[in-house]
Amino acid sequence: MHIPDGILPLAVCGAGYATTATLTWYSLRQIQRRPDPHAMVPRAALLTAVFFVASWIHIPLPPISVHLILNGLLGVILGWYAMPAILVGLFFQAVMFQHGGITTLGVNATLMGLPALLAYGLFQLRFVLHLTGRFATGAVAFVAGALGLGLAVLLFYGVLVATIPANLDVATEQAALTLIALAHIPVVIIEGILTTLVVLFLLRVKPELLTDNAPVGATALLSEQG
Amino acid sequence: MHPPALAVINLACGYANRPTVLQGVSLVVHPAERVGLIGPNGSGKTTLFLAICGILKPQAGTVALFGQPVVAGQFYPSVGMLFQNPDEQLFCPSVRDDIAFGVVNLGLAPAEVAARVAQAMEQTGVSHLADRVPHHLSGGEKRMVAIAGVIAMQPRLILYDEPDAYLDRRARRRLVQFLLTHPAASLIASHDLELIAEVCQRVVVLDEGRLVADGLPPDILSNAALMERHGLEVPSIYR
Amino acid sequence: MELWLDQYATVQSPVHRWEARCRFVGVLSLIIACAAINHIALLPFAVLIVGGYYLAARLPLSFLFTRLRYPGMFLLVVVAVVPFATGTTVFVQAGPLSIYQEGLAQAALIATRSGCILTLSLVLFGTAPFLITVRTMRALGVPALLVDMMLFFYRYLADTAALLTRRQHALRLRGMQTRRLDGRTLPTVAALTGSMLVQSFERSERVYHAMRVRGYGQAVAPPTNPPIHPADWLGLAATLLLAALLVCAALMLG
Secondary structure: OOOOOOOOOOHHHHHHHHHHHHHHHHHHHHHOOOOOOOOHHHHHHHHHHHHHHHHHOOOEOOOEEOOOOOOHHHHHHHHHHHHHHHHHHHHHHHHOOOOOOOOOOOHHHHHHHHHHHHHHHHHHHHHOOOOOOOHHHHHHHHHHHHHHHHHHHHHHHHHHHHOOOOOOOOHHHOOOOHHHHOHHHHHHHHHHHHHHHHHHHHHHOOOOHOOOOOOOOOOOHHHHHH | OOOOOEEEEEEEEEOOOOOOOEEEEEEEOOOOEEEEEOOOOOOOHHHHHHOOOOOOOOOOOOOOOOOOOOOOOOOOOOOOEEEEHHHHOOOOOOOHHHHHHHHOOOOOOOOHHHHHHHHHHHHHHHHHHHOOOOHHHOOHHHHHHHHHHOOOOOOOOOEEEEEOOOOOOOHHHHHHHHHHHHHOOOEEEEEOOOHHHOOOOOEEEEOOOOOEEOHHHOOOOOOOOHHOOOOHHHHHHOO | OOOOOOOOOOOHHHHOOOOHHHHHHHHHHHHHHHHOOOOOHHHHHHHHHHHHHHHHHHHHHHHHHHHHHHHHHHHHHHHHHHHOOOOOOOOOOEOOOOEEEEHHHHHHHHHHHHHHHHHHHHHHOOOOOOHHHHHHHHHHOHHHHHHHHHHHHHHHHHHHHHHHHHHHHHHHOOOOOOOOOOOOOHHHHHHHHHHHHHHHHHHHHHHHHHHHHHHOOOOOOOOOOOOOOHHHHHHHHHHHHHHHHHHHHHHHOO
16 A cells, blocks of 8 residues: 555645654654653664564465555554554665655655554543553454554545546546545454454453653553552 | 385476576475485585475476475475474464464364463473573574474474584573484484484485485585585594 | 665666765756656666666666565556546556556556666665765764664664574474464564564664663764765866756656
């Protein structure tokens, strides 16, 4: 689900780079505010490699098979490191495998990164709402995972339909978008379920993976609740 | 007359970037026999194992398990494989789930699955770990849990890829006891030649993708010239 | 696994000899210029310029063709659909379907632009080893944290890929069904992903500790960059001029 080079007008590519630069700049600023910003760098990079590789896993969805995107889960786990992680991952994707492209790197990184950051924000909301039980965490993870991919799908087709000129009136374009969105519902549900399952797995095996990136204060809240 | 547990004939195998890892390997393992597979790093031991299980497709030659030819890509419950690094084998959130994973794939009823899992845990001495998280176990415990996951499927041939790696003396002792008493035919790849001498009834030497020796452990392991030639050392018990 | 575009990084050519920062900025400006093209009249010029740089870099054509294979599929779809869906002037009428002139032009634009940008990307990243490219990006102002992440990511990508392969082998030997979706597929994939995350997390802790011991995170003087010779500046100026000409022409025709 990456837009290749040559499809989008230069202005759209530029706008993509502008939003990606803004999101990355803001993320880096948040990261620099951590007590030891360097500490998470090897971790974020190695986990990015796992997400990169996990996107090669195919889930059979007869008659086709779909591959994982996991940008919602990536946001949930990496927090503010999600944007640099996605940027690095997509850069390598474009250069090594020609998936996506150099001019569209900005657009693609925003398409994936913005929903990932929203998923992170949503997942952190559970501290504020005191939804830190196992069931509630799983439910929030589902919404975060499904929202992460669902929003990315909408943005992706939105950008394509809006920029590729076609003899379609507004109503037809909207109908086409709705149809495409509906077709992606099974995949969105699969990503939501997977995000829940992975989050519950980590909660049991390595809860630090879910709490280390939390905003300052949120972990204290968690430990208070025991 | 029973067919051999494993019959490998003239096997050649490799990868895209290393086409000839194995060349003309022939090997027979009989039921209940324990065969040691020794050789320097990179001699092709793991590749041989993956070809036997039907994960790698051979370029030439055949593999048969209990008289049944192996087709790459198929699932053969009659053979089990223990991976070199248990972390690569253990992936479930609890020990019990992990051991049950393969048994469930055999399509057994839940009661039978539970019984098999309990039996495997008993045989490997890990019953007390059933509800623990595999990632939190010690090296020796992980190894025994990984073995339990393999034997719960009741394979009749087990391939052990360096089963003693990462083990301390006590854990190694337990492993040796287990290998000596488990009835399945086994092919054991290891750099620990004392372990091979203690456990195996036969030893084969693999070097640069070819089988270069096959015989009784005392004959092979004490042959200083042969061992030296293939980058190995005579273990202290034969010195 | 062949990861970076390293296989022709040590070829001797004018482009390889071009100072890395000048080459990066120069080729990138051409990429932007190609993305700006909005009229088919400019396509022959773009193809000539891009072809010239590719030839000057002495990269083999087979390299280009293997790399074009994947994006080629997407482009094929665009080229097959756009002439029917875009435009008002009918070029050919085939039964109920009509091919539009504007659509044809649009398809040619997309395909050529895409091919040109991809070819230039190969010139940009295929003419220097990975480490040089990353250092160049740092020298040109990419944040240190991003560059560090790129280095780590690259270092551990092949390892992580091998880890997934071995784990998938282990799963298959224990009877994991890969072609059917049933109640166990998603839990298994989740446990696989989760356990790889845990394993990499723990490994990254060890990596970080080993690095801390050797002084990672200390402020260090930035590495000195090699000098830029007049010929490098000249190449950059000429390339920027070509790029500017293309952009101006695009602006006038658009």
